[in-house]
Amino acid sequence: MDASSCASGPIQCRDPHGPDRGAAEACDHACGLPVGTRMPSSRQLSEQLAVARNTVVRAYEILMTEGLVDSRPASGIFVSAPDPGCAPPVPTAPQGVREPSWSMPLPSLPVRFVQRSGTIRSRLSFDFYPGRSHHALFPLKLWRRHLAKNLTFGGARGLTEGGEAAGLLALRSAIALYIATTRGIAADPSRIIIVSGVQEGISLASRLFLHRGTLAALEDPGSQGALYAFEATGSETVGVAVDQDGLVPSDLPLRSTALLYVTPSHQFPTGVMLSAGRRDSIAAWARRCGCYILEDDSDADLRFEGSNPPAIAADAPDCTIYLGSFARTLGAGLGLGFMVVPPRLAEVVVAAKELLDGGNAWLDQATLAEMMAGNSYAVHVARVRAHYRENRDRLLAALRRSFGEVSISGETGGLHLLWHLPAGVPDAAVVENLARRSRIGVYPLASCGAMTIRPSLLDRRALLLGFGALLPKQIEQAMDRLSEAIDDTVDDLKTDVTTYLVEAPQGSVQLPGRARRTPMHLDSRFRQQPALPKPRRARAPSKTRIAQGPGLTMASVSSIYRYPIKGLSAQPLAQIDTEAGRPIPYDRVFALARPTAPLDRDDPKWAKKGLFAMLMLDEGLAQVATSLDIDTMWLTAWRAGRQVAAGCLTDPAQREQLERFFWTLLPSFKDPPVLIRSRVGHFMDKPDSVISLINLATLRSLEERWGVSLDPLRFRANIYIDGAKAFEEVDWVGNEVTIGGTTFLVDRVNGRCGATNVNPATARRDLDIPTSLRASFGHKNLGVYLIARQNGTIAVGDTVLASGSIEDVAAPPARSPEPEGPRRQFICRGCYYIYDESAGVPQQGIPPGTALMALPTDWRCPDCGSEKLLFVPHVHDGS
Template sequence: MILKDLNRQGSVTLTQQLYEQIRSLILNDELHEGERIFSTREVAGSLQISRNIVIEAYDRLLSEGYLEIIPKSGTFVAKGASIKAAKKEGSITLQGIVFEKQPTYIDFKGGNPAIDHFPRKKWAQLTKDVCLDAPSSIFGYGDPCGVLSLRKVLVNYLRRARGVICDHSQIVITSGATQALKLITELLVKKDDFIAVEDPVTDEMRNIFTNADASIFPVAADHEGIQPALLPEKRPSFTFVIPSHQFPLGGTLTIQRRVQLLEYARKMDSYIVEDDYDSEFTYEGGSVPSIQGLDPDCVIYVGTFSKILSPALRIGYVVLPKPLIEPFYSLKWYSDRHTSSIEQYALARFIDEGHLDKHVRKMKKIYMERRKVLTDALQRAFPTVHVIGKAAGMHIVAQFPGITFTKELCEKLMQEGVKIYPVEHFALNKGSHADKIVLGYGGITVEELKKGVEILKRNIQE
């Protein structure tokens, strides 16, 4: 049994270090089942430590079943204790915490924010302040619908930024938009019901609906969003739309189509579910207000801070028409009791003190620069390329006339160091978008954007 020297200056006790070393040797099958290990006296002498330290480590390993004592023979690795521990590739550790390394390829995934610009210091300060200043009650169970201070702050923020009309009782804080949409689907979709969904649509949304056993009626979208004239004649449980910056095509739903969509929902006595995931980032003209502000009784509004701040926060929200408040509360309670309270308090302060507005202004400048670098590089490399949906958000769609983005081409690009996302992948009805790809730029540096386009050019020309 080969043991490494113990760190006598570290914060981890010598007993814990020795225990972890021997346990790791057993789990990695470097100490085999039935193998005799050194006596406590031998280990103490070898490592120049007290024998009591070794005895404590051995006792713990014995109590957990890693070791067994055979009288008059010694201490052995217990039968059934050896197993090769699965090692995570591509990770780094810092004081026992594992952080995954980022992929080596340039990932053009749409909707990835610039997490390298996350306001770490301010967020850390606010979180610390909450932990130190807030009453002890915040560390207990919270309200299923969310922290009251955050919901009140959101009422004012959403009215000002998105034209949403509501009071705090209509807002439920969720673990991201994904949970909000899952709960909406559970609430509204009954057996044999269907959902009208704009097509193409993000696969995450599609999977949420289908996992709830709901049928999907695809409604074709174009550069102006969903086409209301193509909505089904039969009543859907709800109609799902992303009107401010449709994913993946990037269109903004015109006021005429918004009115038609609302008239349809009223006629069918059905709801519209509005996903407003990145509308804060508008670059050409002012941002278009939400559909919810036109008819709060008809629209369920879903938002998230994953795209504005960071996906790691897992804070989203849903604004409900009043008849749905109570049943939605119940579903939320049974789903996860409540979303993390400390982060909600920190976010409430972040918004209320003006830091969110400041962060959005900063990120708009960064994204505008990255958008320009990407579109300029594309147009230089591909004179016939058509860029779609560049007025808002964190992605564009590039249409390459005469090019079909097959599985083989995408795999070849991946091998060359670029990951792209064909629009056809998101289409429910296939065949109309084979020459288009989604190119997200939010989470990619200027240098990586230029390099990524060069790789695209080289491989597409070939």
């Protein structure tokens, strides 16, 4: 409500100096309040304003006359909505009052916030923000028991009396014992000060030792929190280089320095550990310069391989301020950390803490002290360390499965690792945006509390991946999605993949621009036309275990293919020999690398597909059919039934001629491609040894649904089968199939890429298969990947038997009758698991008939661990 509305009544209540000052003040209480606010009673307001009660009553009468408040019997007086047709007068400044010639002062020093990305993170399904612990690991029952004990015995005194600014003595004593056994620091409790976390410890030290004219040093790259705390004092700040052994002592300042901030156990953000020799060198330098070392050792408890060297504070207690925290092992929400200061600084640091906040709350300190006094805290640390080690292992495996041999640092400890992005993957800022569209949080340095003082390649080509707050299945799912998101970008015609080949020049990171390619042979009528004219929303069968019973469908192999050169045509085979854990021999063992791709021609490693000629972008490759004689390595190419090129791939001169021929099919290439051969494995889109399989019944089902004809060779599979049910192969995932006499593990479904858009018969991009699959099923999966379990031979016509041998098959259990009423199902957006309310999840103790909304809030998907909020209604279309 506008305050000036009160001035239109018979009494000018807005004049604070008039005879009705009390009425004016009473009216002021009704001005600017939300509609529906209950006003104080006349007696309360008269006492509050020190005016007569009659004056307040008169003011309320004026407000009711104006329609600004209304009286409700037996309830009180409430603010009402003003008349919308009555515009408040424009307030004018009282006469005799002049505007001041000065403005309110601002802080003389810059104060910057540490980048947290909080509003974005709340919308993420998989958040890899570094340093976060998992809420499910918090020892809630143990904490509740100790908390209740402290409240029962001494709770009233502890909560009503002020404590020591240094912190509870029992907690400081427990910490002294703990760091003596784990970090080798012999410290009297009088040298320990309890703080709210490492950041408060940094701020306290900065306030004591830094001011204008002093010098502070910290690791570069390093922590935004330390840099900003130093800047806020007006001191000069310099960065000290970091390499694989931590902070480089030779880069330390050669002049007087007040503070040096270092993270020796798990350097932030690179994750490297400071070597023992360098710890001694840094301590010697600090003594020469009269500098105090701020040793942030918050990750020391989470060491996965080997053991940490003794803390710097253990060998140099005279010049080291040790900072510890319980944020990694218990949680940042607890807000407890500690400082171990040199003996001569203890009193002054306690005095500074007293001035700052008077000390931390008693209850949490007492509860943690109880937990540390026994063995329960040490047991808890060992438990969470084992859990985080498993998460670390899953993350490394998932990265290698999706991105090959990745360059990683910091994997030996802590709750994050630093991923140096490989060629074929865009810059970190672009990957961050791509991941966010898939509800995944991955972070460049500047987005997660890290910084570089001097320009560094890490700013553009490094991501921090925190793995503490996720489940192992979530980590695997997220990395698969991230790989898909990057591949989808490469598939996009608007993306210039040449920017992904080598390191981009210094400067700001730009989103992928429009490619310069304009294939002259591509008819505009066939550019990205969807296969599905009118999308009809449905979903493929969910990923479930196959039902084992005597009525299993037996299919047979209809055709077998290999693709000697990635992106080129299929070569039909009558039979193939398989080797356990290996792909089909000579399948995609060669590839046409882009001329500037950073690949070793003599020994190329697997890389993302953006480094190679790709059928999805260069459909001209489909104009020729190729055949390779594996005994002689003689490659022949035909176009329209006529031989157009031939040569031996092991002869350098003939191979160069073949490269120049393939260049004619690649108008977007400025130079000839480089024909490379993999010495180990093959150049599939992911670095694993798999064999692809397509069920022809599934393709026929799609043809009927979409009303188009689909050439099976669009899908570039190794094995095509017929005689199975449509989509039956999806149910095989996680089980074994026998083809002929050879057993295979059905590893996963196959996410289709843009190569399926190219018609192998016409060499034109005439459909959009991935988009059509998403429109129909909510994903782009079609076909499955197999892993050979044993050596053997498979041939066209061999029988395909799912779920092992017939002798091992048991009769299926009788199904209970379907409940009456509509069948409610919900599908997980993380992995497409379907929760059927009529069936429940018996293996989790959830009985049939349990509604999704009735499940506990912490219930998660049995397949991928996604939260309940990621489930959406599953729509049936009757197909």
